[in-house]
Amino acid sequence: MERNTLVIGGAGFIGSFLCKELLKVSDKVIALDNLLRGKKENVKDLVSNPKFSLIIGDANDVTNLKKIIKDNKINYIFHLAANSDIQASAMNPSIEFECTAKTTWSILYAMRECGVKNLFFASTSAVYGELKGENFSEESLLEPVSYYGSAKAASEAFIRSYSYMNDFNALIFRFPNVIGPNLTHGVFFDFISRLKENPTELVVLGDGSQSKPYMHVSDLVRGILMLIWDNKGVNTYNIGVEHDTPVRKIAEMVVREMNLPNCKIKYGSGKIGWKGDVPHFSYKLDKIYSTGWKASMDSDEASLETIKEALGKK
Amino acid sequence: MERNTLVIGGAGFIGSFLCKELLKVSDKVIALDNLLRGKKENVKDLVSNPKFSLIIGDANDVTNLKKIIKDNKINYIFHLAANSDIQASAMNPSIEFECTAKTTWSILYAMRECGVKNLFFASTSAVYGELKGENFSEESLLEPVSYYGSAKAASEAFIRSYSYMNDFNALIFRFPNVIGPNLTHGVFFDFISRLKENPTELVVLGDGSQSKPYMHVSDLVRGILMLIWDNKGVNTYNIGVEHDTPVRKIAEMVVREMNLPNCKIKYGSGKIGWKGDVPHFSYKLDKIYSTGWKASMDSDEASLETIKEALGKK
Numbered sequence: 001m002e003r004n005t006l007v008i009g010g011a012g013f014i015g016s017f018l019c020k021e022l023l024k025v026s027d028k029v030i031a032l033d034n035l036l037r038g039k040k041e042n043v044k045d046l047v048s049n050p051k052f053s054l055i056i057g058d059a060n061d062v063t064n065l066k067k068i069i070k071d072n073k074i075n076y077i078f079h080l081a082a083n084s085d086i087q088a089s090a091m092n093p094s095i096e097f098e099c100t101a102k103t104t105w106s107i108l109y110a111m112r113e114c115g116v117k118n119l120f121f122a123s124t125s126a127v128y129g130e131l132k133g134e135n136f137s138e139e140s141l142l143e144p145v146s147y148y149g150s151a152k153a154a155s156e157a158f159i160r161s162y163s164y165m166n167d168f169n170a171l172i173f174r175f176p177n178v179i180g181p182n183l184t185h186g187v188f189f190d191f192i193s194r195l196k197e198n199p200t201e202l203v204v205l206g207d208g209s210q211s212k213p214y215m216h217v218s219d220l221v222r223g224i225l226m227l228i229w230d231n232k233g234v235n236t237y238n239i240g241v242e243h244d245t246p247v248r249k250i251a252e253m254v255v256r257e258m259n260l261p262n263c264k265i266k267y268g269s270g271k272i273g274w275k276g277d278v279p280h281f282s283y284k285l286d287k288i289y290s291t292g293w294k295a296s297m298d299s300d301e302a303s304l305e306t307i308k309e310a311l312g313k314k
Numbered sequence: 315m316e317r318n319t320l321v322i323g324g325a326g327f328i329g330s331f332l333c334k335e336l337l338k339v340s341d342k343v344i345a346l347d348n349l350l351r352g353k354k355e356n357v358k359d360l361v362s363n364p365k366f367s368l369i370i371g372d373a374n375d376v377t378n379l380k381k382i383i384k385d386n387k388i389n390y391i392f393h394l395a396a397n398s399d400i401q402a403s404a405m406n407p408s409i410e411f412e413c414t415a416k417t418t419w420s421i422l423y424a425m426r427e428c429g430v431k432n433l434f435f436a437s438t439s440a441v442y443g444e445l446k447g448e449n450f451s452e453e454s455l456l457e458p459v460s461y462y463g464s465a466k467a468a469s470e471a472f473i474r475s476y477s478y479m480n481d482f483n484a485l486i487f488r489f490p491n492v493i494g495p496n497l498t499h500g501v502f503f504d505f506i507s508r509l510k511e512n513p514t515e516l517v518v519l520g521d522g523s524q525s526k527p528y529m530h531v532s533d534l535v536r537g538i539l540m541l542i543w544d545n546k547g548v549n550t551y552n553i554g555v556e557h558d559t560p561v562r563k564i565a566e567m568v569v570r571e572m573n574l575p576n577c578k579i580k581y582g583s584g585k586i587g588w589k590g591d592v593p594h595f596s597y598k599l600d601k602i603y604s605t606g607w608k609a610s611m612d613s614d615e616a617s618l619e620t621i622k623e624a625l626g627k628k
């Protein structure tokens with residue numbers, strides 16, 4: 001069977017990396033992106049490939065989405081369209097409704113209308129809420145605390161009902177912070193940008209002990225492409241890396257890689273950078289490991305790789 | 315503290331019953347209803363009460379919603395606005411997005427903007443999905459199979475994040491089929507309407523063995539008013555009755571109460587009336603029982619009461 005793929009959010013950080021890899025294993029790759037966070041630049045190396053097209057548009061325009069699906073005989077949809085900046089939506093929650101929850105509904109609706117049966121959905125560890133404890137498994141309750149987490153949890157619920165009602169196959173990955181080339185925000189992007197402006201001082205929110213697992217985008221995309229083609233029914237996996245990297249370590253790595261021995265790193269106090277953020281979390285990876293997938297880089301390795309990529313050292 | 319209450323969906327079947335009871339224990343009761351399913355007739359006995367107003371409008375009009383909240387110094391919101399016809403949305407899923415999921419988001423957004431802290435939300439047993447087994451507790455995973463169930467599950471996720479981010483208190487009841495006066499659809503409404511048109515024959519979808527627990531609206535509303543005033547944080551309860559009533563028994567009760575001894579009841583075959591419907595389910599009520607609440611009518615008693623109410627025998 002031909003693999004005609006549509007990557008929604010295809011000019012974004014993860015989406016553009018996925019498009020690049022999909023081009024190696026499928027017959028057609030259409031990237032749809034509204035360029036709210038995505039950038040044409042992210043796919044500039046792909047546009048010369050005759051199997052690739054970038055379409056500027058919003059997935060919430062269902063009429064256009066259906067036209068794209070039909071014109072290209074799409075049979076696999078990779079849904080990575082979402083607001084990905086939790087801090088931004090903490091200030092303005094409606095971003096999450098429009099860009100995350102509604103987008104999922106629009107895509108499912110178009111799939112139902114057009115008879116597309118296969119979906120990948122980019123979910124998040126934030127669906128667990130992460131206040132009550134650690135070691136979340138795929139069987140744990142979803143109790144999101146951020147608007148972002150709740151819009152992703154809502155998306156998962158929508159996917160379940162559409163999949164049951166229309167015999168869709170859906171692969172859902174819940175992932176932690178993903179890093180790599182072309183990041184648009186987050187601690188790595190932020191530290192490097194600020195140090196480029198002022199190389200003498202780096203102010204860190206919180207006391208620097210906040211620690212999260214960071215996964216490299218290449219490991220994530222390898223997982224998607226390993227499981228999507230034979231996926232049947234709705235299957236949800238935690239995907240990630242085993243150890244965490246504290247903010248303090250990231251700050252030190254960035255300063256070292258930028259060769260700024262005289263830069264002062266100033267820490268604040270307290271454990272949480274902003275409400276809805278989580279100081280520490282971990283979750284079980286047994287289910288994804290049972291498929292044979294494992295990250296090739298741990299969190300510290302992925303962090304260093306990302307810093308080097310951002311500084312043009314790779 | 316004054317209790318200025320807003321019942322969204324207040325002219326609906328459950329909402330109008332709630333308004334009537336709220337008038338006994340609060341200072342002001344505003345019913346907001348878009349009259350898609352609600353009816354002015356349902357609150358016709360309340361409009362003479364100076365503490366009561368019916369406002370025709372849609373909760374998705376956030377500007378208007380905020381004005382109503384401010385003008386009336388609302389401090390308790392009862393959110394019962396939703397599509398309540400699962401069969402209708404199985405045909406047209408977008409009803410659930412607009413009328414169920416989006417409505418919840420709009421209400422939460424307005425609460426955040428206006429500083430309202432207390433919410434009751436009408437959820438459903440359908441959030442569990444009910445295909446995998448029985449005896450769902452509040453700690454069970456949500457795996458909705460109907461669009462209706464997924465929009466309610468999404469609403470619960472939205473409520474969790476807004477409550478955490480804004481210190482809302484939210485009381486969430488997951489309930490089964492609720493019956494009583496002023497029903498607008500469902501098996502009781504349907505059988506009685508059809509027998510009024512043709513008293514000689516009643517055709518039943520499925521083999522009649524399909525069995526569900528039916529709770530009387532008076533028991534539900536008593537539970538809401540028992541727990542809402544002192545509710546702190548997000549608290550979710552299954553609420554319901556212990557035994558089920560099979561469709562066959564309902565058909566027989568209706569025919570008997572309508573005095574139609576010569577009416578023939580014709581059954582179909584198969585267990586499920588339509589996709590997304592569930593032949594049988596049950597869930598645990600221990601948590602709500604621990605508050606002291608218990609239904610005064612079991613499922614069969616509630617069924618008979620409802621039939622008599624519909625026939626004007628009460």
